[in-house]
Amino acid sequence: MLDFDLNAQRGSFHLQVKCRFVSGWTVIFGHSGAGKSTLLRLLAGLHAKAPGNTLQGRVELDGNVLTDTANRLLLQPGRRRMALVSQHPSLFPHLSVEANVAYGLSAMDRHTRAKRVTEMLELADAMDLVNRRPQNLSGGQAQRVALARALAPAPRLLLLDEPFSALDGTASDALVDRLQIWLRSNNVQTVIATHDATDAFATGAEVALLREGRLAAFGPAEHVLKEERERIVHRLRPS
């Protein structure tokens, strides 16, 4: 269970969101600039201290306090048991696909690490890319490798920021289906940020609607995205 109450300033953008995600798969829906990426980064502990940036609030995962600014607690990103995969895969360009996926597994012995890397690459359907360098991957391939790398250290919470944007429809659907089964069986809670309403409907998840840094609605997709659905249906209707 993810419980958070955040109040953050990023230059001229203000984000104030309080919510509790209980479901295994939650979609944060919002148009560009609504604050989806900012919210995911703050949940992951990536708070950039810079002039004009402030953060107040609290984040709890399964009862463990990860952020509590009142008590000056901001747990390091690597100690939160969270993974974040963004639209830009951010693979380490000087390392092979295999080394990228193994990066977060330095505490494991070599044999266990190799087994885990293979398991993750198979899950992401990227086993054939194992010896390649990131610069030799397509956008979709890189996103699949980034997903394998993020899941390898066994996070408790997976944050996905438009991660399937470079995949074509069929590949994306197949990967999401396979991923949902794996995440459920491994008890990994997932929060996915998207601006595509069809993603929210397709996964049948609970949806948090974000508008200009505020939570506008929260609940089942068919209620929260009623307006969006009518807009999509209207667009598909022959004129």
Place this chain on the structure above:
Amino acid sequence: MDWQAFALTLRLATTTTAILLVVAVPLAAVLVLGRSRWLPLVEALAALPLVLPPTVLGFFLLVLLGPRTPIGRGITALLGHPLAFSFTGLVVGSVIYSLPFAVQPLVAGFAAVGPELVDAARLLGASSTRVVFSLLVPLARRSLITAAVLSFLHTVGEFGVVLMLGGDIPGATRTLSIVLYNQVENFDYAAANHTAAILLALSVTALAAIYMNGQMRGGRRA
């Protein structure tokens, strides 16, 4: 040709460069990754030798390391001799004098590594040390080479700090720059030409190596 001075110059430049890389990599990493409000002051101090006249720096070091200060007395008690007018003293002076030439290319190189890569490494549990050595250093290796070559060349060519802090002791503090100065003072222009040509050749060769390294890797970024 004063081979003793030539060997001493190379030894001084090599030792200084090695120490500078050990010091400059963590310092540059702190300047790029750190969040302290005092970092601009640290950066200014690290860049100070760029604008400070070498003789002024040499004078300050001479006073600081001399017998009149507690630091100087402590070092003398520790080593059995004062740092001023010794090879070790020259190394200390050279490290301080050439610090910006090592730090600034590294800061530029580390800053050019995308922050999203640093975030990705941190999310995967990497400590700051691991971020530096598994990510920043390999991705900024050209900057590391540039820092090493510039530090080496700057030390080879330094004069003011060497003269102030080391004087002119054959085999201990007499470098090629001092030899050149002595030759000119003695109107021995033939020998001075020879010495200057060696210093010039060293500089051109090393700089050409930097630019060739940049060209081979297909870019001109520091």
